[in-house]
Amino acid sequence: MNKWIDFIKVNKLFVKILLSFLSLLIPVALLGTIAYVNSVNELKKEYTEKLELHLASSSKSVENYWKMIYEAGIHFYGEPDVIRLLDPSSWHNEEDRANLHLLFDSIERARFHVNQFTDDVFVYVDDTYVLTGSGVNDFYAFFDKINTFGSRNAEDWLELLQSEDSVDILKPDQVSTAFRTSEVITFLVRNPSGEHKAVLAATVPVSKVLDALQPVIDQGASGVVVLDDQGNLVLSTNERFNHLKTWTLPDDNQQDDNDAKKSKEVTIEHQRYIVSRTVTDTFHWTYYAVTPIKSFENQAGGILHLIVGISLVLIIVGITCAFIFSLNIYNPIRKIVEIYLEEDRRSRKEESPGKLPKDLNAIGEGIQQLITYRDRYHDEWQMMARDYVDHALHQIIGGSDITRKQQEDMVRMLETHLDFRKPLYLCYVVAFEFMERFFEEIQDIERIVIETKIKNLIRGYLSHYANIYVLESREHLYYCIVNVDSGEEAERFNQAMEHFMRTFEYDKKYYRMKIGAGLPYEGLDGITKSYRGAMTALQLIRTDDPEQMAHAAGSNEKQEVAYTYADENKLLKALRFGDKEEADATIREIVQRPELSYIVRNEFIGNMYETAARFALERGVELDRMTGERDLLHSGNSSWQSAEIALDERMKLLANSLHAIIDLTAPEKKTHKSKELAQTIKQYVEEQYMTDLHLESIAEQMKVSVKYVSRVFKEHYHTNLSDYISELRVQAAKELLVSSKLTVNDISERVGFYNRTTFLRTFRKFEGLSPNQYRQKQAAQSHEEEQS
Numbered sequence: 001m002n003k004w005i006d007f008i009k010v011n012k013l014f015v016k017i018l019l020s021f022l023s024l025l026i027p028v029a030l031l032g033t034i035a036y037v038n039s040v041n042e043l044k045k046e047y048t049e050k051l052e053l054h055l056a057s058s059s060k061s062v063e064n065y066w067k068m069i070y071e072a073g074i075h076f077y078g079e080p081d082v083i084r085l086l087d088p089s090s091w092h093n094e095e096d097r098a099n100l101h102l103l104f105d106s107i108e109r110a111r112f113h114v115n116q117f118t119d120d121v122f123v124y125v126d127d128t129y130v131l132t133g134s135g136v137n138d139f140y141a142f143f144d145k146i147n148t149f150g151s152r153n154a155e156d157w158l159e160l161l162q163s164e165d166s167v168d169i170l171k172p173d174q175v176s177t178a179f180r181t182s183e184v185i186t187f188l189v190r191n192p193s194g195e196h197k198a199v200l201a202a203t204v205p206v207s208k209v210l211d212a213l214q215p216v217i218d219q220g221a222s223g224v225v226v227l228d229d230q231g232n233l234v235l236s237t238n239e240r241f242n243h244l245k246t247w248t249l250p251d252d253n254q255q256d257d258n259d260a261k262k263s264k265e266v267t268i269e270h271q272r273y274i275v276s277r278t279v280t281d282t283f284h285w286t287y288y289a290v291t292p293i294k295s296f297e298n299q300a301g302g303i304l305h306l307i308v309g310i311s312l313v314l315i316i317v318g319i320t321c322a323f324i325f326s327l328n329i330y331n332p333i334r335k336i337v338e339i340y341l342e343e344d345r346r347s348r349k350e351e352s353p354g355k356l357p358k359d360l361n362a363i364g365e366g367i368q369q370l371i372t373y374r375d376r377y378h379d380e381w382q383m384m385a386r387d388y389v390d391h392a393l394h395q396i397i398g399g400s401d402i403t404r405k406q407q408e409d410m411v412r413m414l415e416t417h418l419d420f421r422k423p424l425y426l427c428y429v430v431a432f433e434f435m436e437r438f439f440e441e442i443q444d445i446e447r448i449v450i451e452t453k454i455k456n457l458i459r460g461y462l463s464h465y466a467n468i469y470v471l472e473s474r475e476h477l478y479y480c481i482v483n484v485d486s487g488e489e490a491e492r493f494n495q496a497m498e499h500f501m502r503t504f505e506y507d508k509k510y511y512r513m514k515i516g517a518g519l520p521y522e523g524l525d526g527i528t529k530s531y532r533g534a535m536t537a538l539q540l541i542r543t544d545d546p547e548q549m550a551h552a553a554g555s556n557e558k559q560e561v562a563y564t565y566a567d568e569n570k571l572l573k574a575l576r577f578g579d580k581e582e583a584d585a586t587i588r589e590i591v592q593r594p595e596l597s598y599i600v601r602n603e604f605i606g607n608m609y610e611t612a613a614r615f616a617l618e619r620g621v622e623l624d625r626m627t628g629e630r631d632l633l634h635s636g637n638s639s640w641q642s643a644e645i646a647l648d649e650r651m652k653l654l655a656n657s658l659h660a661i662i663d664l665t666a667p668e669k670k671t672h673k674s675k676e677l678a679q680t681i682k683q684y685v686e687e688q689y690m691t692d693l694h695l696e697s698i699a700e701q702m703k704v705s706v707k708y709v710s711r712v713f714k715e716h717y718h719t720n721l722s723d724y725i726s727e728l729r730v731q732a733a734k735e736l737l738v739s740s741k742l743t744v745n746d747i748s749e750r751v752g753f754y755n756r757t758t759f760l761r762t763f764r765k766f767e768g769l770s771p772n773q774y775r776q777k778q779a780a781q782s783h784e785e786e787q788s
Contacts, residue, residue, distance in 0.1 A: 073189025
């Protein structure tokens, strides 16, 4: 026993796992209870529905008895002989007395219509005689001797003649004749229009009424109780329920049609019953069927036994499975713990193993650390994947020579990462040129957002029309690679690109946008062909040209010579090894090929410049920031296309740039690592946030690219550079709002917001209220603190 107790103490995790599985058995008990309750309720519902149907049918049968008697009585009073002869005896002459036998026939005919459920039918108009189908009887002799009613004598019947009601249904009464004694209900129909009142009475045996109600009894009801329209008891099949009218039943007083049928649970003499009720339409009698609830519980007993049996089987199986599953789950965890404890003991050089709970906590911390590493490495992998895609597309655009295997890998990569599965490729080159007013009128934090989001803006706007991927070749120059299915889809995308351009027409005072559009081609080499056409079209756009989008004139397939992957590798090799002479020789070899046209040579210089720029960027240095020669070296600058001599100048500038890269990327002159660079950027911004911070000026101070500045800052501080600048300025503004009486405009200028609207919007974004509201709130809080 002690061994098991020790086992449980040591293996608390196993006990927790086992209890967790066993807790799953709780729903079994709940489901069993719910199933039993639902079964009983369904039985009740099914029974009450059937009982209500039978009760309604039986009550309608009794109602039909009274209707048939009433119709027979009305028909009787309407016969000519009855109208002529049914008068008081004092009105009759000799001829009338001789014709009284005609009334016997009329009474017999009325009796014939109701003969199936009545014992007798008789008529009287005064205290002289009573007419039946067999003859005339003395009034007093008929009621006192021939038909003796237990609760009524002749005077009572004479009093009933004076009633103003056209119909009366008398309570059940014992009637005795010379042949039998029976309990009857007497139905009275009075003459509706005669000068003298007359009564037609039909006696209905109670047994006939009970026969009509027998289907309700057969359904299991313990008793049926009938009340008249005044709530008086008419009859009851069970003496226990004779006082049902005195019990409080739900909704008894409601007379709506919707409430005519009711089934309610009530307590009668300390026992629970289901009472079903129906009310007839014509005579408004109320019929109750009373059934004890125990009968349902007896019927549900078998279901209860079945449910309990199934539940016990499930519980036994569940306990067994829970124990097995707990062992299967716990054993691997225990082995992991043992391995972990052994490694931890070895690392600490301890001989005794650690305690289990602490080791489990350590494992939890280790798993959390693994999750953190996984998230970090996933983000880094995503970034590397994007860089790889960008690099591969740059190689394709540059027309690099690739093997068949490399081509298949690139096609698979484009399908996987970019969903490029259509046959045609279409390229656009989008160039942005920012004007002086952009830097003068737009707040610096907003400029930073605009400049860093252009790539996302292009992709987000145009991705609705086709699959598109946007590359940033250099600052404010973007390559758009589009995958289309046909020439018609390419034409639709051209229209979308033109519409995209028109959306910027109202912002021409801040920047200009030029777009070169290539033609659609098939295959990976089609990307290169379309790009060349787009670049050529872009170069042909003049500065004063009102049309800022140009299309390639025709096929570019004649430009068979390309800046190949081998050319790029040769240049990169010279840069990596810091060989300036090799770099110069590579420039001459590539540019001075005799088969190249002047335009292609200029383009190759731009391609080599882009290769050098990417190489420098990977090492934290941006070439154009160090040399200031980007605009001259880029192949899209048309000012260098006017004379052949410009080509030599551009080659010299390119060589100088490559020499600068070699000097800057030498091992002993490498720039700070990314973390140190991010800290330097943060320190610079904290010192200069009150000035107009150009993103370009920050990059120039750090001697890296604009793109690299934003990227490295967000990687290390997990926030956008523009948001951090805004937060610094808002914090400074809050201090001035509390500690000074300066106006909002003065504070805005002091903290670096020279646009009041931008200040108000940014302040409300961070604080949720305006500067004046913030000042008032802080003043009120200070006042409360002083008072307290």
